[in-house]
Amino acid sequence: xxxxxxxxxxxVAGTNVVVNTKxxxxxxRMITLNASGAYIWKLLENDCTEEDIIxxxxxxxxxxxxxxxxxxxxFIAKMREAGIIE
Amino acid sequence: MAxxxxxxxxxxxxxxxxxxxxxxxxxxxxxSRAPDIDLMIPPExxxxxxxxxxxxxxxxxxxxxxxxxxxxxxxxxxxxMLHSSALAYEGNAYLFSAxxxxxxxxxxxMWQKAFGECVRIINDDKPAIRLIDGVPTxxxxxxxGKTDKNLNISVPLKAIACISRAEVPEISPMSPEKYVPFxxxxxxxxxxKADMLLGLLDGVLKKTPVYDLKCNISTDSAxxxxxxxxx
Numbered sequence: 001x002x003x004x005x006x007x008x009x010x011x012v013a014g015t016n017v018v019v020n021t022k023x024x025x026x027x028x029r030m031i032t033l034n035a036s037g038a039y040i041w042k043l044l045e046n047d048c049t050e051e052d053i054i055x056x057x058x059x060x061x062x063x064x065x066x067x068x069x070x071x072x073x074x075f076i077a078k079m080r081e082a083g084i085i086e
Numbered sequence: 087m088a089x090x091x092x093x094x095x096x097x098x099x100x101x102x103x104x105x106x107x108x109x110x111x112x113x114x115x116x117x118s119r120a121p122d123i124d125l126m127i128p129p130e131x132x133x134x135x136x137x138x139x140x141x142x143x144x145x146x147x148x149x150x151x152x153x154x155x156x157x158x159x160x161x162x163x164x165x166x167m168l169h170s171s172a173l174a175y176e177g178n179a180y181l182f183s184a185x186x187x188x189x190x191x192x193x194x195x196m197w198q199k200a201f202g203e204c205v206r207i208i209n210d211d212k213p214a215i216r217l218i219d220g221v222p223t224x225x226x227x228x229x230x231g232k233t234d235k236n237l238n239i240s241v242p243l244k245a246i247a248c249i250s251r252a253e254v255p256e257i258s259p260m261s262p263e264k265y266v267p268f269x270x271x272x273x274x275x276x277x278x279k280a281d282m283l284l285g286l287l288d289g290v291l292k293k294t295p296v297y298d299l300k301c302n303i304s305t306d307s308a309x310x311x312x313x314x315x316x317x
Contacts, residue, residue, distance in 0.1 A: 008280070010281065012270075012291065017267075032266065
């Protein structure tokens, strides 16, 4: 899975903002991400699996594996619901 | 063909109806040169827009359509519109942003009441902001929403406040997590230029403090705001 074409993540005043740059898209809906959301987003810019993300986070973050697994799962579910990943 | 000087750019346009004609008058220039922005919009495009929004008069349809087109074309020139009432005082510009109906214009009128005629309204609803030599600068434009309060001047931006109503006036610094989505929600954001626009906003916000201003209809609100926003 990966981020759909047209969606970009940019930092504005230190805040991670996601917008859709596709012509005619409604920019009314904007998403802001926290640091771990932005970390996952960057991995999703290239095709990867949920397990890839979890193992990458396990090596980069000092957090409980169950917590990471649960948070990644929830993040991906939200992104799918918003139609941002394919 | 008429040439206008708006936000330090040369703009070619030919307004036909009263509102835009009269509000653009102060921006006319006698200079003769190639325009930076071509706003020559065929009347049939305005008509098509008016067909989508039939409750607008032809006059209003032209004014609104031109405003949207101007602010979209401004982005590649390093500028954007922030839905706000902008005032100039002591050589500094202050912007007060909020959804329609909250009281942006009412608040800036309180500054005029509190500090007198030296407070000037740069643009009552849709000022342009451009980084000029690295300095965020506020420009009056002919496009100022429901009122004709706009001046053909430019003033360095001192601070921005996101306003809401309250019983007692109060001001505090706002966190970027709160003001970035708020301010983006008050801008014209053509999708195709979103990347550019986010970069511009970031550039302005790196140099501009943003406050959460709770205000009522009183000169106290203006004084509370000024005492903090002046820095």
